[in-house]
Amino acid sequence: MTLSDTVPPPAVRYNARPYLHGPETDAAAQAILDGQYGHGRRADLFERELAAYLSVPDVVAVSSATTGIQLALLACGIGPGNDVIVPSQTFAATIQPITALGARPRFVDHDPGTLCIEPAAVLEALTPDTRAVIPVLYGGRPVDLSSILDRLQEHGITVIEDAAQAFGSRLRDAMVGADERVVTVFSFGPIKQVTALVGGAIVPRTAGEAARLRELRTLGITSSQHERIATTTYTVAGPGLRGTISDVNAAVGRIQLQRFDEVVVPRRVALWRAYADALADVAGARLVDVGTGAVPFNCVVRVPERDRVHRMLREHGIGVGVHYPPNHLQPAFAAWRGPLPVTEAAAREILSLPFHPAMTTDDARYVVAALRQALAAIRCA
Structure with missing residues (x-):
């Protein structure tokens, strides 16, 4: 040739x-016909099905992995004056949420064979202002920071995995997202392993963190959409983003997950x-x-x-x-x-x-x- x-x-x-496997079209069409285009019943089901698949207590579905990273940083209190260790070898979507919150990306080199960061590089990059580390699971490869997680926790540093490319990957016998010491963010964008057309999900570490993420993804409103419909008022408790996933997207994601x-x-x-x-x-x-x-x-x-x-x-x-x-x-x-x-x-x-x-x-x-x-x-x- x-x-x-x-x-x-x-x-x-x-x-x-x-x-696409085929049934996604009918599932999306039915969601459109049902007239619920915000976060509704299908989005709730998608969250529960994702949690069951990953064997984790909870999953918070969001509008994109980019939004998911920003919400995770917000939930962990990252903001002006903070350093976030992150590889340079990633999509800009990993970096923009850091700077959007006024924090500083502290770029580090990766391993030349895997294009992923290693524990030694993270430790070398630590500063007194470091408050988060975002390892990028490039190409779907799990990043093993288990040897330094306890030390990072002792210094109040959160690990937020950018697992946009790694849904379904495993580190040894555990699913990516199953380590309760780490916040994990997945993408369900157009070409990901599981697509919801657009969308993403966060795996929180605790029930309290899950509740905080749900508040943040809904503009800081403390009540769910279902609760707001049934009452005459609601409370905006603090900052937040419009970060919910649509039922139409969740309908597609559910079919994808099944297959x-x-x-x-x-x-x-x-x-x-x-x-x-x-x-x-x-x-x-x-x-x-x-x-x-x-x-x-x-x-x-x-x-x-x-x-x-x-x-x-x-x-x-x-x-x-x-x-x-x-x-x-x-x-x-x-x-x-x-x-x-x-x-x-x-x-x-x-x-x-x-x-x-x-x-x-x-x-x-x-x-x-x-x-x-x-x-x-x-x-x-």
């Missing part, structure tokens, strides 16, 4: 795309393994490992002359991408810029290959064959 004489299969033209283990998990795991096998002997391509417990969100390789490879594959109709340009080099966060040599080296090399459940193992082999051709062409140029 050469890059010039083949037509790519339709599935590989997309870096990622939603995967998650049966369809999505095996497809994503099988596709990732197909990529790993095909990439094993590709000179110049290094696979970013997601570990054994992940439900993979994407497949990322490190390649030389990444921009040229990216251009060649996209010109051939293969939907490669980059996740993500590092945040410490972005103009919006220039005030907190500092040298991160590992992150900056990876940022020049990372390339996301097409990855979604509609793809087959043959699709993965096709993409890898095209990548091999592109790398060979660059070496010979």
